[in-house]
Amino acid sequence: MKILAIAEQRDGTLRRASHEVVSQARRVADAVGATVDAVVFGPAGIAGAAGELGRYGADRILVSEGEHWAQYGPEHYTAALASVIGQEQYFAVFLAATSRGKDLAPRLAARLDLPLATEATALSVDGGELIVTRPLYAGKVFSRVKLHGSTRLVSLRPNAFGAEENPRAGAVESLGDLAPAGAARLRVREFIPAASTRPDVAEAPVVISGGRGLRGPEHWSMLEELCEAIGPHCALGASRAVVDAGWRPHGEQVGQTGKTVAPQLYFAIGISGAIQHLAGMRTARTIVAINKDPEAPIFKVADYGIVGDAFEVVPRLAAEIRKLNEG
Amino acid sequence: MKIIVCIKRVPDTEARIKLTDDRKSIDPSGLKYIINPYDEFAVEAALQLRDGQGGGEVVVLTAGESAAGEQLRSALAMGADRAVLLRTETTLDGLATARVLAAELKDAGADLVLFGMKAVDDDQQQVGPMVAELLGLPCVTVVGEVAIEGDAVVCHREVEGGVEVVEVPRPAVLTITKGKYEPRYASLKGIMAAKKKPLEEKAVEAPAGRIELLGLDYPPERPSGKIVGAGADAVPELVRLLRQEAKVL
Numbered sequence: 001m002k003i004l005a006i007a008e009q010r011d012g013t014l015r016r017a018s019h020e021v022v023s024q025a026r027r028v029a030d031a032v033g034a035t036v037d038a039v040v041f042g043p044a045g046i047a048g049a050a051g052e053l054g055r056y057g058a059d060r061i062l063v064s065e066g067e068h069w070a071q072y073g074p075e076h077y078t079a080a081l082a083s084v085i086g087q088e089q090y091f092a093v094f095l096a097a098t099s100r101g102k103d104l105a106p107r108l109a110a111r112l113d114l115p116l117a118t119e120a121t122a123l124s125v126d127g128g129e130l131i132v133t134r135p136l137y138a139g140k141v142f143s144r145v146k147l148h149g150s151t152r153l154v155s156l157r158p159n160a161f162g163a164e165e166n167p168r169a170g171a172v173e174s175l176g177d178l179a180p181a182g183a184a185r186l187r188v189r190e191f192i193p194a195a196s197t198r199p200d201v202a203e204a205p206v207v208i209s210g211g212r213g214l215r216g217p218e219h220w221s222m223l224e225e226l227c228e229a230i231g232p233h234c235a236l237g238a239s240r241a242v243v244d245a246g247w248r249p250h251g252e253q254v255g256q257t258g259k260t261v262a263p264q265l266y267f268a269i270g271i272s273g274a275i276q277h278l279a280g281m282r283t284a285r286t287i288v289a290i291n292k293d294p295e296a297p298i299f300k301v302a303d304y305g306i307v308g309d310a311f312e313v314v315p316r317l318a319a320e321i322r323k324l325n326e327g
Numbered sequence: 328m329k330i331i332v333c334i335k336r337v338p339d340t341e342a343r344i345k346l347t348d349d350r351k352s353i354d355p356s357g358l359k360y361i362i363n364p365y366d367e368f369a370v371e372a373a374l375q376l377r378d379g380q381g382g383g384e385v386v387v388l389t390a391g392e393s394a395a396g397e398q399l400r401s402a403l404a405m406g407a408d409r410a411v412l413l414r415t416e417t418t419l420d421g422l423a424t425a426r427v428l429a430a431e432l433k434d435a436g437a438d439l440v441l442f443g444m445k446a447v448d449d450d451q452q453q454v455g456p457m458v459a460e461l462l463g464l465p466c467v468t469v470v471g472e473v474a475i476e477g478d479a480v481v482c483h484r485e486v487e488g489g490v491e492v493v494e495v496p497r498p499a500v501l502t503i504t505k506g507k508y509e510p511r512y513a514s515l516k517g518i519m520a521a522k523k524k525p526l527e528e529k530a531v532e533a534p535a536g537r538i539e540l541l542g543l544d545y546p547p548e549r550p551s552g553k554i555v556g557a558g559a560d561a562v563p564e565l566v567r568l569l570r571q572e573a574k575v576l
Contacts (some may be wrong), residue, residue: 066340068468072458074466089423099487103468105439106453109422110460110518115537116421118451121456133540136366136449140344141353142544185465186495189481200487206519230576243410250471251485257364264561265575276340286573288565304565308558316539320566324576 001034002088004102006081006095007053009042014049017203018230019056022158024123025094026057026166031125034091035059038169039084039175041069041077047172054170056095058162061170063213064116066177071188072100076180078107084175090151090243092130097155098203113317116175119161121262121283138256138279158203160262160283196236198227201252202259206266209254209281211239213270213291213310217247222311223269226318229325237261237281239271255280261319290314293305328383328475330373331437331519332401332456334366336395337448343441362398364466365443366386367510369403371504372473374406374511380475386437389535390415390427403521404513412524415426420536427531427549437498439480444469444502459500460471465524467493 003093005025007018018040025036040050040324047063056060060086066077071257085108093108095101110115122133123141132145132154147154201207208230210223220236227234238248240255255259256276264285273276273289273296281287282301290313291300299305306313338358345354346417362370372386373385387402389395397557399410413427432440442455461465471490472483480499481505484491513521555561570574 057414059473065492074468078460099469100451103456105464106425109453110425110457113422116451116453117538122572134450135546136543137338137344138340138447138450141346141545142546144541144544146505146539146541148539160335167471176515186467187463187492189492189494191489191491197488204485213507260450265569268509274341275343282549286575287549287552288569299552299554301552303549303552304540304568306556306558306561306565308553308561317565320562321576324566 001032001091003029004085004088004090004093005036005038005058006093007038007040007050008096008098008100009040009046009049011050012043012045014040014052015096015098016163017098017158018053019096019247020158020161020273021096022053022056023164023166024056024161026127026168028092028123032091032128032249037062037088041080041178043067043070051170055165055167057166057168058170059168061172062175062258063172064175064178066179066234066316068179073179073184073186074103074107075184075186079180080178082111085151092152092154095117095155096158101155104129105153109153110267111164112151113147114151114153116153117145117147118155119157120154121157122190123154135260135283137261138276139282140279154176159264172173184185193196196234196284200239201254202261204233205264206230206234207237207254207261207263208267209237209271210269211241211271212241212244214242220248222314226314226321229318229322231325239277240274268298268302269314271298272296273301328377328438329386329436330383330439330441331374331386331388331432331435332351332357332366332402332407332441334370334392334398334443335363335389335446335455336360336398337363337446339562340364340447343356345445346543346545351540352433352543360394361398363400363443363502365445365447367506369441369443370402370407371508371510372503373553376439376473376475376509377387377433388410388428388431389413390424390531392416392514393528396530398526399526401513403524403526404517405511406517412526412528412529413531415523415531415533418536419533420538421451421453421459423534423536424536425454425461426535427462428454428456430531432458439498440464440500441500442500443506455500455502461497463502464498464500466500467495467502468502470501471504473501481515501522
């Protein structure tokens with residue numbers, strides 16, 4: 001029996017979420033008595049980078065190299081992965097619920113007629129059967145489901161698991177270039193990079209979210225400075241109220257009508273904590289709330305709170321963290 | 328141009344969700360239901376495309392219980408032309424929903440099929456691309472802006488690190504996010520007109536689902552945290568706790 005972990009690269013580097021996927025595949029494989037294949041498509045040189053998946057528990061690493069893999073094209077990816085999955089009787093196929101994984105998983109499920117559970121936050125094995133825990137209503141409720149079919153397709157929420165090292169052989173095997181047979185119907189005309197180079201709020205290990213307590217979009221420079229002090233792995237988020245007010249883009253919105261996040265560290269600044277916002281961030285490992293109102297609901301889910309004016313607390317926090325990182 | 332928008336009836340996002348005693352479903356009593364917010368963006372996108380093209384038809388489609396007619400009426404009140412309800416009492420998983428919708432869409436002759444990029448109830452984010460795959464149509468996900476250029480559909484996809492401008496031929500399936508689509512409020516005139524617009528309801532056979540629900544639970548309560556202090560003076564202690572106790576700095 002085998003489990004397949006679909007790994008993802010960007011600019012020739014494997015993504016952190018892929019380490020999580022491989023290490024969870026390893027954990028489930030050990031519980032059901034299976035081996036782990038990892039698969040990665042990427043530009044020339046990716047075979048070298050892919051070797052590191054052995055450290056997280058891949059027995060075998062299937063690699064296709066070619067310039068056609070440098071960018072994500074859903075049609076070629078779906079076709080090539082469908083053929084890889086079709087070659088073995090996989091017990092389960094795991095991938096990360098990154099923006100690419102979210103696009104890819106349903107295409108694969110429909111192409112291969114596989115049951116799919118997305119955005120899993122926990123996996124367990126009971127009597128040889130895989131049990132998937134996943135949030136509903138952005139996390140107001142969690143469901144436990146069993147997938148019926150010979151191959152179960154599951155996407156894993158980034159950061160929800162953590163990557164554990166569990167070294168295995170990690171033998172790299174080439175699949176050839178798997179060059180696409182025809183032109184894709186979906187053609188990328190251009191990519192317009194965002195002004196900020198920060199990671200996506202749904203994937204960043206540290207998130208700083210601002211709310212209406214910040215009184216206006218011009219005060220976000222204060223959050224940016226805090227973000228800067230913490231480091232390049234920190235992303236900015238926003239409450240629904242400030243997105244609705246047009247202060248911040250919808251892509252930053254955390255909550256039921258935005259993104260659900262599970263970072264290691266979440267700062268809620270000037271956010272009172274509406275139920276749909278709490279749903280979207282309550283699985284963060286550590287939550288820090290800074291709010292003037294000691295009765296704000298956000299303090300009920302926060303691990304650490306400071307009652308105070310964000311305009312005094314945040315600059316001081318940035319200064320202290322900078323001091324820490326420099327010292 | 329014919330645009331079909333697939334929508335879903337979901338509990339209001341402001342609602343507190345209560346579970347039934349057997350923990351197998353949510354308790355619907357007292358719950359207010361709305362159009363899935365992302366589907367509202369899709370309806371808005373469809374109306375803007377239709378009106379920008381100087382005509383055409385916007386059809387709203389849903390699969391589910393009869394009560395979902397209420398959400399179809401809301402979309403008609405926003406300005407959609409007609410509605411179709413594929414009635415089934417079975418709880419459908421993602422792929423079963425996609426199959427029911429695809430069967431209806433197969434010969435419907437749509438130039439565009441729009442979905443919200445996800446539903447805020449089960450958060451599966453899968454039915455749109457599944458329908459595209461089942462119909463053999465190209466699909467662009469997480470689209471914040473759509474333009475028609477001849478036979479091509481030009482989409483601005485919101486992806487990590489920026490915006491991808493993507494072109495696909497028609498017909499195509501798109502999943503819509505907020506982007507430039509702020510849903511219009513239904514006017515009183517629109518609400519009155521919606522009552523007279525056609526809403527066709529037909530019973531459908533749903534394929535068996537393969538996702539078995541074992542149970543629902545509330546999220547684990549977070550242990551009550553501590554107020555570190557008041558004002559900027561509490562910052563050094565907060566930083567110390569984050570570093571030494573929580574070990575996240």
